[in-house]
C-alpha cells in the first residue's frame with residue numbers, strides 16, 4: 001500500500017468534491033481510501049507515504065483522439081489547406097513509414113503524453129504499415145492505458161477527390177477487416193486490461209455504407225468500440241448531403257455508427273437535428289478544438305451538445321494538426337474558444353472542461369466505472385501538478401488554475417493503475433533520451449524517402 005497525502009484532490013467524483021489537505025490510499029492498483037489527510041493518518045499510521053504538499057491532484061487525463069504515427073511528423077504541414085495538408089504532406093510521409101518508424105513515433109507520442117498527464121488515450125486509425133504488434137508492445141511497456149483502433153477501409157480516396165490518397169496508405173477491405181479482428185483476438189485486454197482494441201474505420205468517402213454496417217454488427221457481437229472522424233470540415237457535410245442525401249448524424253445512424261460504444265471525432269459541422277440524434281443514441285463525441293482551429297475546420301457546437309446531454313470528451317488530434325499532445329494546454333482552448341464564438345463568458349467553465357478531459361473521456365471509452373475520477377474502488381490513475389511556479393501563483397481555485405494557467409509541463413507525477421510512471425517530471429518506464437534521438441533520426445529518413453523537401457517561408461541561413 002502507498003498513502004499519497006497533503007495534496008489538493010480534485011476528485012471529479014459524484015459530488016465533485018475538492019479535498020484540501022487530502023490523502024489517497026492505493027493498494028493493488030486501486031484506491032482503497034480517499035479522505036482528509038488526518039483521517040487516513042489515523043486509519044493507516046504505519047504505511048509508506050508520499051508527500052504531495054503544495055500540489056494539485058486530478059484524475060488521469062484521457063485523450064480521446066490521437067494519431068500515434070503523427071508525432072514523428074509534427075509540424076510537417078504548417079498553414080496549409082486540409083486536402084493539401086493530407087495529400088501532399090501527411091499521407092505522403094506516413095505512406096513511407098516502416099514498422100520501426102511506427103513503433104518509434106508511438107514511443108515519442110506516449111512519452112509526451114505521459115509527461116503531460118495523459119494516462120489513457122484513443123488511437124483512432126492505426127494503419128497496417130505502422131506495425132500493430134510493435135505499438136501494442138510499446139503501450140504495455142510504457143504503463144499507459146490505451147484503446148488502439150485499427151483502420152478499416154474499402155475505398156482509396158478522400159471524399160470526392162480521386163487519387164489523393166498515397167498508395168502507401170491504401171488497404172483493402174478484407175485485409176483491414178480481418179487484421180482488426182486478429183489484433184482484437186490477440187491484444188484486447190492485455191496488460192491487466194490496460195490495452196483494448198477497437199475498429200477505426202476511415203471517414204465517410206473512404207468506407208462504403210455496407211462496410212460500416214458490417215463493422216457495426218461485428219462491434220456489437222464482440223463488444224468492441226468504434227471511433228470514426230465525422231463532419232470535421234464543411235466538405236464532409238456537403239459530401240454526405242450530395243451522395244446520400246443525409247446529414248452527418250443521419251448518415252451515422254443509418255450505417256450503425258451511433259450508440260454508447262461509438263466515439264465520433266470532431267463533429268464540427270453538426271446542426272440541431274444532428275445533435276438530437278447523438279443525444280438520443282447516447283453517441284460519444286471527441287472534441288478537438290486546437291486541431292479544428294489550426295486547420296480552419298470550424299468550431300464544433302459543443303455547448304449545444306452538452307446542453308442536449310451528449311457525452312463530449314476532449315482530444316488533441318495529431319502532430320501536424322495541433323502540434324502537441326498536451327491535454328492541459330488544450331483544456332484552455334476548449335474553455336476559451338466557445339466563449340469567443342458565443343460571446344458568452346459563462347459557457348464552458350473550467351469545471352466542465354476538466355470533466356470532459358476526465359470522467360467524460362472515461363465514459364467515451366466505456367470505462368467510467370474504472371477510471372475518470374478519484375474514487376474508492378476505481379483504478380488509481382492520477383496526475384500530480386506542481387504549483388510552485390510564477391505562472392501558477394497565486395492559485396485561489398484549483399480547477400480554474402489548471403484549465404486557464406497550467407500546461408502539461410507542470411506535471412510532476414503520474415500514476416496509472418497504482419504504478420508510478422512519471423516521477424519528478426521524468427518517465428520511469430522509457431529511455432527518454434533514446435526515444436528523442438531515434439525520433440529525430442527516423443523523421444529525417446522518412447522525409448528523405450518521401451522525397452519532400454522542407455521549404456521554410458523565411459530565408460534560413
Ligand SMILES: [Zn+2]
Nearest residue numbers: 124229317318
Ligand atoms: Zn484525427
